[in-house]
Amino acid sequence: MPQFEAGTFDCIVIGAGHAGAEAAYAAAKMGASTVVLTMNLDMIAFMPCNPSLGGPAKGIVVREIDALGGVMAKVIDKTHIQMRMLNTGKGPAVRALRAQADKVLYQQEMKRILEEQPNLTLRQAVVERLIVEDGEVKGVVTQIGAIFRAKTVIITTGTFLRGEVIIGDLKYSSGPNNQMPSIKLADHLKELGLQTVRFKTGTPPRINSNTIDYSKTEIQPGDDVPRSFSYETTEFIMDQLPCWLTYTTPETHEIINENLHLSPMYSGMIKGKGPSYCPSIEDKIVRFADKSRHQIFLEPEGRNTREVYVQGLSTSLPEHVQHRLIASVPGLEKAEMMRAGYAIEYDSVIATQLWPTLETKKIKNLYTAGQINGTSGYEEAAAQGLMAGINAACNVLGKDEVVLDRSEAYIGVLVDDLVTKGTSEPYRLLTSRAEYRLLLRHDNADMRLTEIGYQNGMISEERYESFVAKKAQIDAEIEHLRKVSVKPTEEIQAIIAEAGGTALREPMKAADLLKRPEMKYSELCTVVPPLEEITDEVAEQVEIFIKYEGYIEKAMQQVERMKKMENKRIPENIDYDAISGIAKEAKANLKAVQPLSIAQASRISGVNPSDIAILLVYIEQGKIAKVSG
Amino acid sequence: MHFDTIAAISTPMGEGAIAIVRISGEYAWEIADRIFQSPAAKPLCEQPSHTIHYGHLHDPATAEVVEEVMVSIMKGPKTFTREDIVEINCHGGITSVNRVLELVLTEGARLAEPGEFTKRAFLNGRIDLSQAEAVMDLIRAKTDKAMSVALNQMEGKLSHLIGDLRTALLETLAQVEVNIDYPEYDDVEEVTIPLMVEKGEWVRDEIDQLLRTSSQGKILREGLSTVIVGRPNVGKSSLLNSLVQENKAIVTDIAGTTRDIIEEYVNVRGVPLRLVDTAGIRETEDIVERIGVERSRQVLKEADLILLMVNSSEPLTDEDERLFEAVAGMDMLVIVNKTDLPAKIDLEHVYEMAGKDRVITTSILQEQGIAELEEAIASLFFEGSLESGDLSYVSNARHIALLKQARHTIEDAVQAAKAGVPIDMIQIDVTRTWEILGEIIGDTVQDSLLNELFSKFCLGK
Ligand SMILES: Cc1cc2nc3c(=O)[nH]c(=O)nc-3n(C[C@H](O)[C@H](O)[C@H](O)COP(=O)(O)OP(=O)(O)OC[C@H]3O[C@@H](n4cnc5c(N)ncnc54)[C@H](O)[C@@H]3O)c2cc1C
């Protein structure tokens, strides 16, 4: 194959899935000339699975992406068919937004944004190899021999690396949804010395809405108040489509049990490790045999299609069994299957081979982001894409790298977990992975991250100004409530009684009154009006801050303690072999991960407090015993 | 450099009439002030550095006076660690020094790791760089020992109880997490506030119970448990009496006189011992005696030090050999008694079984060899061979402090639940309680929660 020069850029992004789109946008936005090379331009930001974004932890990630100047939030705000706030009955730390996407509109909108973005070139191409010289990436070569050169390369090839689709006893080489797999590139990455593992994920069948008897299901409408992920969104979609809820039946379970021997999961054909938080229906029924039924959510895939996603029925059983499974569910007796469910196995890169910037340790200026790093989920992919894009651009522009820490963002938790601990199965963000989830809220994503987005040129002046104003207003209102005393007037006593609290005996600071669990800021406002008119968003943050101050403070102290350890840097060229006191297993893991700080070291599995103590002594000693050459 | 405030007993245990509890770190003075009261009622923080003060320690929780003490206060950097230091000089008894340490830990200091004062002195540039290697060795050696002690204690009842508490908390937590992370799943029961209160109160009450029963931990109060074993009539009770110098156990020449356990507390050259005389271990028909024998076996298992006694005037019997087997691997001394009578024992064989330096010959009757025995016990202890007893003493103080912290956090959770605080806030304190209890038995965090989550609940598409 004759090769030819096809252009030189600051940054090449391979793949335009959720990670690639975000990476390309960020790099270009920051001022790096960027090309995104992707297999099929009609498949940009394609959702091969659930047409849905957000939910606990993930929804907060979408907010964080927006606060950092990424695009996911803006795209979904324009293209959803339904939005709901979840966990409203619980505390503020775990509230999260979820949207059902119009799958096709989502792709179109993302493509449009990338097309409009200055500095960004979109090109359909299949990348087969990288150009690596002296341990540094210099560019890529495509299937047809086009050479693209660049200072940085970001690989975001998702589940395509040596992808294999499995349905029943059928197994064939394929990317998701019968797209082409990336085999040459997968081989090439191995040649370059990147270690990979085999993971597996799956998707349920899709059915035709016209053939569903909705009368046998329960309706699940969206919220009827305006909602958005992006802080910049001003237009809200109020015309929403509902989802529907139904259940498996004893018959479903019988069919599965009868046909278990046909399942590639149990026949041993599937070897990749699947996610335990996303079990297939066969898995659920085997592992939770005592449950008489499981929920099935019917989710429309868009406004201009009748295709419906059957959430809860993820399976890789043969197609003829899938037909019977569907028919066993109330409302789906006559449902027509449009696509069968399937499992897919693929190579993913072991993420401990990455620095926290997502640059590979092995090959300089090469980044990987998204499902290729062992995660699963659109939001996780987009978040990594954004961070890789920002860091690649920083690299090119000579700016400081951007690494979020665990107390700053779910994105920080995600990246730190990946590069420090690695993952033994497809990784999904959960709120319980975040030790500071009280600080990582849906409502304050902007407070946490806008500044960083702005510093890196991802946030417009206009937006930044309104952010600064909002912040000042929140501070002022909090101060105000702390100062103002509420006297035991009839009016306030009535409000308190209404809320079920005990009456005031003497004047009390408004803030202290608000701390009472039963008191609401909106009610207090009638007695203690805000200094100036405030939005609901501002009110929310004021209320949360005051109400949960004690808890927030505790969390901050914890963060403080961690930061001290985070600030203790480990020299890059440290020679762990020269440190006699560290236990063997700890040594091996430290050498593999090459933690940058003491805090990171302490999170590595197999590294004990005594190892950390010894490490500390060595580092503080100043002359790292023997530095490897 | 900036570290948290640490505390530890800084005099060897059991030695001397005075013990010192040392506190080092930013809050050292503040902590001392919270528990110390001088007759002048002037806070320590207002006193000049490097001065000594007389007064009393009291427990802020109960206002009870704990100890009469002398307190030295020193401002950094002119101190051993270059940090602010307080040294509380108290009575050397184990009970009192432990109370003091416990109080300091409850007030917010963290129990120092072995060698940590030295480490800080080094890190803060107080000690010479050339000592680095020595410090490392120290840390390494001490942590290894501490680990093995922690493991030993894990076998015990305490760790079982704590394990149960943690399981209960983990189940609740997992359920809360599922409610949060998978709100749309209706098949996981929503953890309600009343349920949270109920679980929390149960855990709190259990901790209270634990604190009551183990409040001064066996070894803390009582010293090394030292068990005298041997066939009937070899002279066990006589040894105990001679060590205690008073006739407590009945000395007779009828085999099997001692039918139950007899305990005495003695201080042998600075080493606190809880001496236990057992009934001669052998198979027996006599019910009363059998109970005694069974208890003897039990006591053996829990001993820190075994004194195995044999009779010099008789050849070794099968029973003797079985005893040697039963205590194999434990810290022990062999006492060959009745040397005033003609020797019939094969002493070489005894040396072979126990190691020559572990064998002491005595004639209790003629008060021979007792000094040698005392010497041997003391040197075993101070050489560190018996350090397990020493360390478990410290870690017990640590357990108590941690249990108190756990009690505090779970109580916070219960109160918050009652006050109607949202569940995910309450969860913060519940998780903290679970973590603290985990610290006691050396268990780690996050992953087990996730495992619990996915093994117990059916989640996902
Ligand atoms: C069957 C299936 C089931 C799933 N189930 C779940 C689930 O249950 N829950 C969940 O959270 N997530 C699930 N996902 C994962 C979710 O779809 C992905 O995590 C997310 O799309 C990953 O985004 P990405 O950008 O990393 O990769 P992708 O969105 O897969 O994008 C990869 C991009 O790279 C391009 N590409 C690949 N190779 C090359 C090449 N050589 N040259 C040029 N371009 C290339 C592709 O064309 C594509 O544009 C599932 C995915 C699949 C396929």
Ligand SMILES: Nc1nc2c(ncn2[C@@H]2O[C@H](COP(=O)(O)OP(=O)(O)OP(=O)(O)O)[C@@H](O)[C@H]2O)c(=O)[nH]1
């Ligand atoms: N000759 C001699 N007799 C001793 C010596 N020590 C103890 N005796 C005697 O041995 C007898 C048994 O002593 P105890 O101390 O009761 O023995 P024991 O091991 O406690 O016996 P049980 O409690 O019955 O198992 C008593 O008569 C003691 O006086 C010694 O060193 N020499």
Ligand SMILES: [Mg+2]
């Ligand atoms: Mg006796």
